[in-house]
Amino acid sequence: MSELVENVLRYPRLMRTLRDARAFEAGNPTPASTDGQAQFRMRSAMDLNPRIGKWISKRAIQQKAPLAWNIADVNTSRLVDPAEIDTAVAGVRKRGFYVFNQVVGASIVTAIREYAERAPCKARGFDLPVSKYPRSAPLAGRYDIAEKVSLGCPEVQEFVSDPGMALIAQKYLEQPVMMDEVAFWWTTTQHSEMANLNAQLFHQDRDRLSFLKFFVYLTDVSPDTGPHVYLSGSHRDIPRSLRGDGRKDDDAVRAAGLWGDVSEIAGPAGSLMAVDTIGLHKGKTPVGGDRLALEIEFATSLFGADYERPSLEPTSLMRDRFAQMPWVLQRYSASMSA
Numbered sequence: 001m002s003e004l005v006e007n008v009l010r011y012p013r014l015m016r017t018l019r020d021a022r023a024f025e026a027g028n029p030t031p032a033s034t035d036g037q038a039q040f041r042m043r044s045a046m047d048l049n050p051r052i053g054k055w056i057s058k059r060a061i062q063q064k065a066p067l068a069w070n071i072a073d074v075n076t077s078r079l080v081d082p083a084e085i086d087t088a089v090a091g092v093r094k095r096g097f098y099v100f101n102q103v104v105g106a107s108i109v110t111a112i113r114e115y116a117e118r119a120p121c122k123a124r125g126f127d128l129p130v131s132k133y134p135r136s137a138p139l140a141g142r143y144d145i146a147e148k149v150s151l152g153c154p155e156v157q158e159f160v161s162d163p164g165m166a167l168i169a170q171k172y173l174e175q176p177v178m179m180d181e182v183a184f185w186w187t188t189t190q191h192s193e194m195a196n197l198n199a200q201l202f203h204q205d206r207d208r209l210s211f212l213k214f215f216v217y218l219t220d221v222s223p224d225t226g227p228h229v230y231l232s233g234s235h236r237d238i239p240r241s242l243r244g245d246g247r248k249d250d251d252a253v254r255a256a257g258l259w260g261d262v263s264e265i266a267g268p269a270g271s272l273m274a275v276d277t278i279g280l281h282k283g284k285t286p287v288g289g290d291r292l293a294l295e296i297e298f299a300t301s302l303f304g305a306d307y308e309r310p311s312l313e314p315t316s317l318m319r320d321r322f323a324q325m326p327w328v329l330q331r332y333s334a335s336m337s338a
Helices: 002-026 036-045 052-060 082-095 106-118 154-160 163-173 250-255 316-324 330-336
Strands: 097-099 120-123 142-145 178-187 211-217 228-231 262-265 272-275 281-283 291-299
Touching: 002 036, 002 052, 036 052, 082 097, 082 163, 082 272, 097 262, 106 154, 106 291, 154 178, 154 291, 154 316, 163 211, 163 272, 163 291, 178 330, 228 272, 316 330
Parallel strands: none
Antiparallel strands: 097 272, 120 142, 142 178, 178 291, 211 272, 211 291, 228 262, 228 281
16 A cells, blocks of 8 residues: 555655756755755655656756856867767667777876875775775775865866766756766775665666766776676666665566666776666675776756765866866866865
8 A cells, every 4th residue: 555655646746846946946046955855755756767857857957048058178088089979878878878989098097096095085884984995904895085085186177077978968968967976986895795885786876857977997897896787778767666766686677577688897997988877777796806986977957965065176177177168067166266
């Protein structure tokens, strides 16, 4: 009976989310956060269909300012080949993810990895002080580097402000986008029993209505060192048995008859991928060594989960790109005017 009631309630939650998103977008300045109940209603409405967030976004978020569409010159990107942009968009539309042919250069990968090796990080799920990653003897299964700390690396700022990725997100989502999240973390072989906490069970991301993520491996990733795993096509449709918010184990995907559509994405350091994580995905628990990954997200709005406006010391490249695409990089506007 409770499931029947929930199914009935999701439709009014959908319509209320449409109103909530419109009200958020009408705020001037942009609201600092979204009400907790509004976040719950949004996540619940997404049980209806993985495409529902994009449907809401296109009806509630209508940017009229011309600068919202501005993207810096994609030919300045050292990360994305401009000739691969349309192929990437088509790839994500078809399968939910796309692995780029061009691998990020070794000098960039090395600079970011070496920065991560000395940056303070937080052991997820453990009451331990923030400190340098203990790579030789990790205690936790995951170590997160805060966005503000991440932005202390010039190459991370280059990744965050990349115009090629911004244009791919804009074309894929068919709306102006903003860079709304940076995640930077080590995954280890420790505490496999904490797979739920460490995002190592299948799940959907529902923090925003409409979004696209980019991941880069900063260590070599084999089937034994934590590859990204994605259920192809689940960004368009998911069986009812897998639609509920929350984690699902491998057996649930097998029971739905979809294991043949699961892809493990291994690759050398520098492998770059675009992923619509409204589809079912997970990080595979490493058994043979650690993994370092950097991820950014472009979304059509900051409506949804709480967001940060971290301060940073911008590089000249970051300042130039902010000048060309202030809408995309708006979370960093305070640092650009300093």
